[in-house]
Amino acid sequence: MPSSSRHPAVVALLDRAHTLGADPRNTNYAGGNASAKGSATDPVTGQPAELMWVKGSGGDLGTLTEDGLAVLRLDRLRALTATYPGVEREDEMVGAFDHCLHGKGGAAPSIDTAMHGLLDAAHVDHLHPDSGIALACAADGEKLTGECFGDSVVWVPWRRPGFQLGLDIAAVKDANPQAVGVVLGGHGITAWGDTSEECERNSLWMIRTAEEFLARRGTPEPFGPLLGDGYRPLPEAERRERAAALAPVLRGLASTDLRQVGHFTDTGPVLDFLSRAEHPRLAALGTSCPDHFLRTKVRPLVLDLPATAPLDEVVDRLRELHAAYREEYAAYYTRHATADTPPMRGADPGIVLVPGVGMFSFGKDKQTARVAGEFYLNAINVMRGAEAVSTYAPIEESEKFRIEYWALEEAKLRRMPPPKPLAGRIALVTGAASGIGKAIARRLSAEGACVVVADRAGPEAAAVAEELGGPDKAVPVTVDVTEEQQIEAAFATAARAFGGADLVVNNAGISLSKPLLETTAADWDLQHDIMARGSFLVSREAARLMRAQELGGDIVYIASKNAVFAGPHNIAYSATKADQAHQVRLLAAELGEHGIRVNGVNPDGVVRGSGIFAGGWGAQRAAVYGVEEEKLGEFYAQRTLLKREVLPEHVAAAVFALTGGDLTHTTGLHVPVDAGVAAAFLR
Structure with a gap:
């Protein structure tokens, strides 16, 4: 041009x-x-x-x-x-x-x-x-x-x-x-x-004049009277807790045909709509503007139970409604499809409405899911305006189908670039604000995953999340992995932000390098609390959420060469790494039936860019080996078979190799990333 x-x-x-x-x-x-x-x-x-x-x-x-x-x-x-x-x-x-x-x-x-x-x-x-x-x-x-x-x-x-x-x-x-x-x-x-x-x-005159006309001429309650107390918004804390519990279930259902990312919103207009008597009728009519229903599907799935219903009852009902929705969507396709209609793209809902809780929207990535929710909020506003002065009357279903399965729309979809290997995946990485964890978060994000950046250092985690692209790409959570409630809160954040989690990396850790006689019980407990106990707690919560999704998943432990190699002055750290290494085997054996793969990475000598080495571990290990701290990376490299220094990015590459799609039948494996240490070869 x-x-x-x-x-x-x-x-x-x-x-x-x-x-x-x-x-x-x-x-x-x-x-x-x-x-x-x-x-x-x-x-x-x-x-x-x-x-x-x-x-x-x-x-x-x-x-x-x-x-x-x-x-x-x-x-x-x-x-x-x-x-x-x-x-x-x-x-x-x-x-x-x-x-x-x-x-x-x-x-x-x-x-x-x-x-x-x-x-x-x-x-x-x-x-x-x-x-x-x-x-x-x-x-x-x-x-x-x-x-x-x-x-x-x-x-x-x-x-x-x-x-x-x-x-x-x-x-x-x-x-x-x-x-x-x-x-x-x-x-x-x-x-x-x-x-x-x-x-x-x-343009602005038309828009504002229409707004004023609807406000002046409209009835005050176009969605009808309030339903019973069970349909009114739950208190915020209770509402968000239930949203976190439902999100993984709904994401799993919405991913029956194609893995989706989720978005949750509980804005006032959505909650008010769902608390009113006319919401089932209006929701069933579907959206109207082509831009709306191309992103939301012709109509949403609406839960027909009050917010006060027991969670188990709600989940069972949502599964029933989802099955019925898929049957109805297939029938809608069959009613209107012709010989040259593109194949059905998927029968799962794009919008799920839960009275008293809010709206869950789904899409191929976070932005698509968020925008779908924004469009349905637009649809609610349209319904409110139309009902205020008349009756909401969207275009005919056959016309919606013509646009949804328009050959031009299909051509536009085919022009889109192929998805990245981890598109649609949601990763949670502990210790992700620095060092190896930060490199892993960067790599997983670059390969298409949404990332929850979990770390004790809240401001640093927020900075990494912003670097990765902000809320549509990554969100930060402040979490101490020794605290069960904080871990539960971190996964709840993942559920509300993205719909769940299906790639969890246990990376958080510290390193205490002391001889046996100088290692205190407090040293031992701290080392084990953060890495052995912390990894167990994170994996347990990850497995609970993944099982609710029914989408399988990956749990990766960043263990160490020290899990199998005995070195001096390292009793607490190495014993903890051995604990983590066996957790990999134990959980791989237990979680395989749920499609959850558990693998490990055994790095060694990751000095440059490492938060652990920068925090004093480097000086301690340099003293043990009698080298200058700034030359520790070179020292580690020279004792390897390949004579190459290991960087955080190399560990991140191993995590991607385990989770990026090619090793679909591998679980219980430990991948060495140590440039070759013969004494640490797995037997």
């Missing part, structure tokens, strides 16, 4: 997109699009060319960059009206947009390109505000649109996004010169203007 960063139309378009996209009242994440038209010099002819810059497929208005714009020649785009084969073949026009592109680079044109290009307006916004969709999804939306906006906004009946919808809107604008925008039935809004400022002003 020719450089256009200085073109005033592009500057104005990006400014407007960022303003509109920054406020969730205006549009949802990655929802809607905006465009600008202007003249630029054709580098081939040297003559002026009329161009359109429009947000491309898959972008987000709030974070839009110039690279996210598709740039098209307006004359070629509008010439497509002469070859348009009709609504039955309108999908072919998306491929035709490629022949209208101006220059190289830029984003792929989206299905909404025609909406922008065929409109005789210099600037166009297409948005999905909750207030606008509420009118678009009301049973008498056309009447309400007139009442709300007068003749400044025109109603356009539901039509699937595409070339014909662009023609329809262009005709409406031509027939209504006084109009500044349209409400698209079942969909959203489109506004325009001669300048970027005018277009933005018209």
